[in-house]
Structure formats: C-alpha cells, structure tokens
Amino acid sequence: MANITRNGLLIILSSPSGAGKTTLSRRLLEADPNVAFSISATTRPPRPGEEEGVHYYFKEPQEFARMAAEGEMLEHAEVFGHHYGSPRLPVEAAVNEGRDILFDVDWQGGQQIKNSALGNQSVSIFILPPSIAALAARLKARGQDTAEVIGFRMKKSRDEISHWDSYDYVLVNEDLATCESELKAIIRAERLRREHSKAALNTFVQGLNAEFERGLA
C-alpha cells in the first residue's frame, strides 16, 4: 500500500468570542488523535475550571514579555486587554512529526502564523455566529464572564468579524454537528493537498516512473 507521509498542518481557528471555537476544537481533538492543540500562554487570569498546561499556560505579564522578546512565541497579540501567544517549540515538534496542530487564536495571531515560515503549511478557518443575538446569548449562557466582560467582548466582535475575508474558509456555526462535520471535511481535504506532501509525492511518482522504465506497464 502507498505510504505517502506528509507534513503536519497548522489549523488556525478564529471567530468573535463566543462563536464556538473552543467547543469545535474540543470535539475535533476528541475525534482525531492526529491533531494536537497548541496550548497558548496568556496573562488572562484563569476562569473557573481552567487548568494550567491544559487550557492555557497562565503567565505574569513580565514572564510573557520575556517569552515574546526572546522569540519563544510563534505569534502573540493583545486581545481584550490581555496578552496571548502560541509557544513555538511544541508547534515545530508536532509539524516535524507529521502531526497537525490546532490554534484557537484571534485574527492578529492568524495573520502572524500565515506570514511565518510555517505559513505555507497552514489552513485558516473563520467561524461566524448565525446572528449577533445568538452570539450574545451564547456568551451569557456560557456563564463564565461578568456582564462587563461580555459587553466588552460583544463590542469587539464587530472588529473580529471584519477580518473574515482573509481566511481560507468561513463556516457559520448555527447547528454544532453540521459545523463540526464541515470543519472535519476541510481538514480531510487539506491533508490531501499536493503542497502538503510534496517531497513524499515526488518520491512516490519517481517510483511509478521507475516501474515504467523497468517495462512493467
């Protein structure tokens, strides 16, 4: 059987706060052992139930600034008044092992990853809510942020949504199961893109040509 190894994909998910990135990420990670999650560093305080090294690496502002200054982040940005960034080493390790890595980042992070040396191995997906009323209702129903924080995030959502047009794919997360299956379909197709396994395909086609030359056709 043909064994065409490929490079790991960088899967970038962005959306306004509350549109469903975390929920979709969780489902994808549970269903697909070849996808790892890029655990971000942040200066935001933990929410109830959030664990160090599982949901985020929680950092003091000074330590975060050091990591950014010393190039330890693949990307970093200020979002909703806190700093967030994706540590570089786990991403490089995953990609070299041929594992895909999933990023839950804002548009600034998505843009920086696209412009990085690994950008040609990335696919970016923007998640839209079915309506602004539904977005507000989801943030309230999540029950993890104060009314003030929710109000601030809702105000910022218009700006985040304005970047939808720079993503490779755009999904509307109305029905969760439908959106999850669309996300999985994108990943399945992206894994098969010629650019993502070019070296292995070259070798494979050389093998086919060698068969021609041996007169096996």
Ligand SMILES: Nc1ncnc2c1ncn2[C@@H]1O[C@H](COP(=O)(O)OP(=O)(O)OP(=O)(O)O)[C@@H](O)[C@H]1O
């Ligand atoms: N299709 C959907 N229908 C109804 N509720 C949904 C749907 N998708 C997600 N939710 C709910 O909406 C809330 C917000 O989702 P989630 O936390 O995944 O958003 P997020 O985009 O990761 O937000 P943030 O950027 O703030 O981390 C959660 O309570 C989640 O269960």
Ligand SMILES: Nc1nc2c(ncn2[C@@H]2O[C@H](COP(=O)(O)O)[C@@H](O)[C@H]2O)c(=O)[nH]1
């Ligand atoms: N640029 C980056 N953005 C990130 C990163 N990790 C998370 N985020 C984005 O921040 C907001 C808020 O997240 P929350 O957990 O406080 O609700 C959301 O849009 C995330 O996508 C990161 O490493 N870099």
